Amino acid sequence: MPVMLPYEVRARLHRVRTRVERATRVLLGSAPSWKRRPNILPWFDRPDALDAVRRHGRSSEEATLLEKWVRDGYVIVEDCVDPADIDAMVATLDGLWDAPRPIPNLTLLGLREKLDGEQRDLAHGDLLALDPATRLRMRQVSDWRIHGLHYLDGHARRIFFNRELRRLASRLFGRSARPIAAINFMTGSEQALHQDMAVFHIYPHDYLIGAWIACEDIARQSGPLVFYPGSHRTALFPGFTDYPQTNLRTAEPDLTRRYREYVDGLAARFERREFLARKGQILLWHGMLIHGGAPVAERGTSRKSLVLHYCVRGADRAREVHGPFNW
Numbered sequence: 001m002p003v004m005l006p007y008e009v010r011a012r013l014h015r016v017r018t019r020v021e022r023a024t025r026v027l028l029g030s031a032p033s034w035k036r037r038p039n040i041l042p043w044f045d046r047p048d049a050l051d052a053v054r055r056h057g058r059s060s061e062e063a064t065l066l067e068k069w070v071r072d073g074y075v076i077v078e079d080c081v082d083p084a085d086i087d088a089m090v091a092t093l094d095g096l097w098d099a100p101r102p103i104p105n106l107t108l109l110g111l112r113e114k115l116d117g118e119q120r121d122l123a124h125g126d127l128l129a130l131d132p133a134t135r136l137r138m139r140q141v142s143d144w145r146i147h148g149l150h151y152l153d154g155h156a157r158r159i160f161f162n163r164e165l166r167r168l169a170s171r172l173f174g175r176s177a178r179p180i181a182a183i184n185f186m187t188g189s190e191q192a193l194h195q196d197m198a199v200f201h202i203y204p205h206d207y208l209i210g211a212w213i214a215c216e217d218i219a220r221q222s223g224p225l226v227f228y229p230g231s232h233r234t235a236l237f238p239g240f241t242d243y244p245q246t247n248l249r250t251a252e253p254d255l256t257r258r259y260r261e262y263v264d265g266l267a268a269r270f271e272r273r274e275f276l277a278r279k280g281q282i283l284l285w286h287g288m289l290i291h292g293g294a295p296v297a298e299r300g301t302s303r304k305s306l307v308l309h310y311c312v313r314g315a316d317r318a319r320e321v322h323g324p325f326n327w
């Protein structure tokens with residue numbers, strides 16, 4: 001498993017690299033890298049993809065998986081992640097609320113003090129400084145989540161770099177896959193329908209895979225992940241005229257509103273499914289597959305998951321995009 005540099009060092013290196021790259025572009029007057037390269041789609045998005053399954057599949061089992069990927073835009077797998085890692089990671093997350101000491105650089109996102117209260121983010125140290133009654137109330141009413149736990153927790157890191165998942169994502173891409181992001185959700189996200197291509201800045205298009213790892217058995221009333229098989233074959237929102245620069249992260253409010261209408265309209269043409277997963281099951285989905293979080297029918301029901309995203313080297317253009325950013 002790769003060794004992680006301390007968080008501060010990595011954050012600093014990232015900032016320096018971003019600044020140097022931007023300055024170089026300004027000085028040389030060069031266009032963003034994606035304008036200088038053709039948009040060659042992955043094999044699974046090409047018109048001959050179903051024929052290509054025969055070339056790509058190394059066994060009949062793999063060919064079946066790849067064919068489902070091409071047709072439906074998702075596959076479900078299990079037995080990839082060690083349940084002991086899931087249990088240890090979840091124990092760390094559950095223990096954050098009354099931990100003996102703060103974890104540096106850890107922020108809990110989406111906290112609130114009452115059900116209809118404003119959401120806010122809090123450093124772990126600031127959370128522990130609150131009185132126990134406030135913390136308990138916050139825990140009961142917050143739909144909280146954490147980004148990048150793998151930087152801080154060894155078990156989350158083992159899952160992030162899980163070989164089997166990486167191998168699978170590489171077989172799907174037909175190229176070596178690398179994990180680029182991780183979010184731990186503790187409750188239903190109730191996220192509006194979207195495609196991850198609209199959230200990430202990917203070029204060439206569609207070199208993006210999401211992996212939703214169930215960290216417990218998922219209850220129907222918890223607001224499961226919803227998804228629309230086949231919706232990955234629809235077009236990228238035409239309003240993102242200079243994608244990957246413009247997407248939901250950089251869009252003005254009116255463009256975001258139009259994107260939402262566009263995606264809701266597309267989703268209505270496909271069957272809606274819920275991922276009522278058993279602990280350890282994993283749904284891998286195409287970057288254009290429409291998905292979101294169902295409404296939480298019973299507040300207080302947990303829905304623990306880890307969502308990873310995979311890309312191929314050089315296709316994540318986030319560092320070249322300029323703000324202002326919506327998050």
Ligand SMILES: O=C(O)CCC(=O)C(=O)O
Binds near residue numbers: 189225291
């Ligand atoms: O888990 C969910 O409810 C939604 C997750 C999601 O949409 C994402 O991380 O892209």
